[in-house]
Amino acid sequence: MRIETAAVHAGTAVDEGTQAVTPPIVLSTTFARAADGGFPGGHVYTRTSNPNRGELETAMAALEGGEAATAFASGMAAVAAIFQSLAPGDRVLVPSDVYHGTVHVLRQVFQRWGLAFDLVDMADLTALDRAIGPQTRLVWIETPSNPMLRVVDVAAIAARAHAAGAVAAVDNTWATPLLQRPLDLGCDLVMHSTTKYLGGHSDVLGGIVVTRRRDAFFERLEAVQRLAGAVPSPFDCWLVRRGIRSLAARMRMHCENAEAVAQFLVGHPLVERVHYPGLPGHPGHDIARRQMRGFGGMLSFEVAGGREAAMAVAAGVEVFTRATSLGGVESLIEHRASIEGPESRTPPSLLRVSVGLESAEDLVADLHRALATLQ
Numbered sequence: 001m002r003i004e005t006a007a008v009h010a011g012t013a014v015d016e017g018t019q020a021v022t023p024p025i026v027l028s029t030t031f032a033r034a035a036d037g038g039f040p041g042g043h044v045y046t047r048t049s050n051p052n053r054g055e056l057e058t059a060m061a062a063l064e065g066g067e068a069a070t071a072f073a074s075g076m077a078a079v080a081a082i083f084q085s086l087a088p089g090d091r092v093l094v095p096s097d098v099y100h101g102t103v104h105v106l107r108q109v110f111q112r113w114g115l116a117f118d119l120v121d122m123a124d125l126t127a128l129d130r131a132i133g134p135q136t137r138l139v140w141i142e143t144p145s146n147p148m149l150r151v152v153d154v155a156a157i158a159a160r161a162h163a164a165g166a167v168a169a170v171d172n173t174w175a176t177p178l179l180q181r182p183l184d185l186g187c188d189l190v191m192h193s194t195t196k197y198l199g200g201h202s203d204v205l206g207g208i209v210v211t212r213r214r215d216a217f218f219e220r221l222e223a224v225q226r227l228a229g230a231v232p233s234p235f236d237c238w239l240v241r242r243g244i245r246s247l248a249a250r251m252r253m254h255c256e257n258a259e260a261v262a263q264f265l266v267g268h269p270l271v272e273r274v275h276y277p278g279l280p281g282h283p284g285h286d287i288a289r290r291q292m293r294g295f296g297g298m299l300s301f302e303v304a305g306g307r308e309a310a311m312a313v314a315a316g317v318e319v320f321t322r323a324t325s326l327g328g329v330e331s332l333i334e335h336r337a338s339i340e341g342p343e344s345r346t347p348p349s350l351l352r353v354s355v356g357l358e359s360a361e362d363l364v365a366d367l368h369r370a371l372a373t374l375q
């Protein structure tokens, strides 16, 4: 089954009881036992398993090409479950521009439990070689990265992780399996914030981990999911599964629109830099072409005139909404440095854009108008 077909069908079937084409939402927390004590429906209690969660997990395992998946109540719960599957004394290598929540949970929660971590520039493979040590158990990969859209070589990093006996895990939230399949590139785990492109409509929070094998690491993840219990509700699972049905069509249009917006920005005299892997001048363009099927719907750009000019452009848009997050049908614009706080290393002149599914012409016209307010 090709990925577009799996996005529509994997894990779901016409409901046997009602012949409903769309799966029903099973809100029941508990499931009846047969007279012999068995569980003929295959479920016991919704923290442990639920039909809607099962549908989502089966679909995501199919989309990423893995054997198994565990769904969580948020992307960060999925990140935390991966770290909880390690042991005190283990070391984790994370990219220096990793999603800020990931480094914060390592610093504020997992360091106290004895998990050590190092930040590494993973675009520099010699820096990675120097940082990998005997205690390294997991190498975290995130590409394209936030908010500079840096691209790293997933296969090369996974090979180095494996040579050191470490697990290679990828935060694939920005690319989605439609554009990038890390397990095919040699990685062991793929994690998503399903809040973003998979849900696709900015109306549900969720996370998931897909593993290449139904192995010991998967069993630890499943124990964290079922015992620690940060599970998504049946309705949340249903919403994410529903979002995935249109993922292929949405990603195609996110990519097309982002390309159009990037081309417009590149030609604008008041835009100093555009960070989009689809641009031939982008430092990660060749790697992105090799490992991605499309360049995605995220980009960022730096406005001439620094922080104030960037804030003025963000204030001037009408079609874009000023908000954080990404991956929904609506276009969002965000001044990253101000949301990241005083530690931020993001240029103050940078605006990050999640390009949505509106008309590309309207999006370009909106940015054109907002940039014109600077003159």
Ligand SMILES: *Cc1c(COP(=O)(O)O)cnc(C)c1O
Binding pocket: 074, 075, 076, 077, 099, 101, 146, 171, 173, 174, 193, 194, 195, 196, 205, 206, 207
């Ligand atoms: C949003 C996001 C997360 C965190 O997911 P939540 O669903 O907000 O908990 C992790 N990684 C990346 C790349 C994200 O964009």
